[in-house]
Amino acid sequence: MITSAIIPKPLARLPWRLIFLVASIAGFGLLVLFSAAGGSVQPWALKQAIIFSVFLAIAIGMSWVKESTIKAVTFPLYGATLIMLIGVEALGFVSKGAQRWLELGPIRLQPSEFMKPAIVLTLARFYELVPVGEIRKWRAIWPALLLLGVPAFLILVQPDLGTCIMVGLCGVTVMFLAGLPWWIFVSPAAAVGVAAPIVYSMMHGYQRKRIDVFLNPESDPLGAGYHISQSKIAIGSGGIWGKGFLQGSQSHLDYLPEGHTDFVFATMAEEWGLVGGVLLICAFALVIRWGMSVSANARTRFSQLAAAGLSATIFFYVSINLMMVMGLAPVVGVPLPLVSFGGSAVMTVMLCLGLLMALERQQRTTSSLG
């Protein structure tokens, strides 16, 4: 907290350390995008800078929203997102093609992105409403499964496996923290082991192939395994100190596909090496730790669960993307937030951070009775 007579009070009360951290990550991301474009702000860096600034402003604006307001809009927001998801599905059905977004004038809206924070808030709200003694009862479980399952299913059939997994993991995290019995989490894990082959057989061809290639990327080094192979080459060849800014051959000679979106971390690691990679991971870890501390310090159950769930959203974004890029997880199309080019991930993460900042402000401004 910056306390100075010169700085107006509202500004001084912003969580500047977090904002600084997030801006650093995004700034570093802009450098990587600048390099990925061959040393040019076009076509990515400039656009990304604008998107980030806008959403940072929105997030800061959101920090003044009261917890009660958040609670009030939670269910309507969830409902609206669900309707949009169904709308997307219907639109896709009409146009006979996969569809993930709604065209609303100039804005292209991906409702599945909204679903990530929405599911967290909804479940947090739900478990706040569940009486303390009921938490281990079936009543506390099935509505949550329904709340989570319906959107997850809708997203899966879009098809968007990455987002589906994200939404599922975020929801499960909130349920876990809410104190549901262990068996709820252990037995499905066992069930997944059993069901995996069945799910696999029901998957779309391209989804199945991604898993095949994950399990054995060298099986198809020029085809579907190409992404993972080239990404590992980019990261591995960077070494400790990297090849230097603008010196990455994998990205500049187009060997690395999606070097500015999903595989931006590989572009970064090739030029900045292990050092850049560790710094970036640590920066994200600090952001997540900040979010978790908001949860730990929260005074209401809703803000406890919501803050932890929102932090988990950011965590899953980062870790799934990094695992995917480094060959530890199948390529499921999850971008690296704040670094990958594109508005959706920035929007989701900034929404999460905005909500977290709002919850954090409540802790400082209102009494425990508030």
Added chain:
Amino acid sequence: MSKPVRLTTAHQSITFSRRMLVLGSAQAGVGALLIGRLGWLSIAQNQKYQLLSESNRVQLIPVPPRRGWIIDRNGKPIAINRASFRVDIIPQQLTDGPKVVAELSKLLTLPPDEVDRISKELEHSRGFQPVSVADNIPYEQYAAITVRLPELAGVAASRGFTRYYPGGSSVGQLVGYVGAANEKEYEAEDKNPLLLVPGVKIGKEGLEKTLEQTLRGVPGGQRVEVTARGKLVKELDPKPDRSGGTVQLTIDADLHEYAARRIGDQSCSVVVLDVTNGDILAMPSMPSFNPNNFSDGISTNEWKMLSGDDHLPLVDKALESLYPSGSTIKPSMAMALLNAGIDRKQRVNCTGSYPLGNHVFHCDQRHGPVDMDAAVVKSCDIYFYEMCRRVGAEHLAPMVRSMGFGEKFDLPFDNQRYGTVPDPEWMLRKYHRQWQTYDTINMSIGQGMVLINPLQLAVMASRLATGKRVMPRLMKNKPVAPQAQLEVDEDHLNFIHNAMAGVVDHGTAAGAKLPLDGIQMAGKTGTAQTHNLAAHERGNYTASNWKLRDHSLFMAFVPFDKPQYAAAAIVEHGGFGAAVAAPLIRDTITFLYDKQKALAALDTFEQSIGGPLEERVARKTAAWRQANGLPPLPAEKA
């Protein structure tokens, strides 16, 4: 807990904190995993990925090395490279094949044969392999193609080198030829990218093939940085190529070419050795193909003509063809008889026929009583029938073998055939029957199962000349093999030298005396039967029964009293040994001592058979094309 405890807010708070701890630890664990993985990739596996990244980035366009020369013992070129311009088609980049081929054949005035070949090769090409359109084209044509390249998609015009053999067809069988690698050769070399470069030729036959590793050299490369889509970004430092090594042969190119020309239109091979060190001075096999034509890619018609020829131009007769040795085996037999204790003064009465069981063996004349000297000089068969029968095959075969029969020599050729020297044990092993006396009779005059090639015949001459185990040598840089003493007596050796000198002086080869003062040749003729003809049929040949004629053999060494050179010739279906093979050796050996005299003799000889080699080959080709209903070839480009 049988009965659920009543959960309170305090419980819930504890549960939450505990689970936050679990979640936090899990997150920290994942973070550690990610950093560990990052470290593993960028530190432990850094080298591997750096290599992969470099091989992505840098592509090597191979620059073919210049092929090493093949030179003769005096440094005269046998195979060299000539700068040339060439045109290829890269099938992968070809969009309109027929149009491009038509355009090219107009620009290059390609003969229809070639157009056929190109179209056929384009049909069978696998995309990666360039199809040679024309090699060795004049600069004007090269320039004409270069300016039209934008309209000719898939055509590549480049400068390169063509293999050139100054000796033409006379060295064909010796050096073999070069050509573009085929798919099998490409696979066999682990898909060496060099083999795909247009204009790169590899040895296909003969020395060009067996000495490939020495001659090829190390390709250089133009290193370029390319994008994933194959776009060239920039050129990096080139890697220089290293020319192939020069190979010096023991061959005397002039002598070799002389012998080849002196063979004339016969189907024949001549071998000349230096007996002091085994150096092969000449080893032509004629008729032959012209390796210069092969290095451009040969047309189907030319191939058909060569493979249909009954004079076998595609066979290296010096090493690959096996013939009965005929009477040339007699001096070696004589050595064996002497070692077995036969008195050389003892006579055998030759009545012209030699009955054995139901069969009667013949001699070509009625020689009367002959001793060993007369038997060699006059080539009396009856003497050898009788004496060899007395001694037995098991005492003859070792001597014959030690003279080089059936022996494999360490020479850079993959097509050597060694022939056989039969003996009782071999007969049992190979034909599962007992050795019979008539086998000894047949063997005594080099018929039956005795098979040798011309090189072995020359080796025998050199071993008879020196009494030492002379080993032929072709590579100048190879040390001379130590010559072990053979199991022959000095006295026996002198006897056989005199007897063989007698063959040339007053015996069967009296017509082949050297036209040189003070240098006397020692030799032995041979006539190898190829068919069982009745006596009256012999010597009564016409062109139509060429294939029925006997092979004509001759081996010799000079000077007879102080041997320096040995030579041998086998003329397929040449008839009587003395008539064809001996004069051929006479002129070839004359060339070693007096080039003027030898060339004059060659000139007279070539006049008598219709002009020099090139003219005769051209006439033969024209006749063949006419006979096969093909249009005559266009006049040679200037």
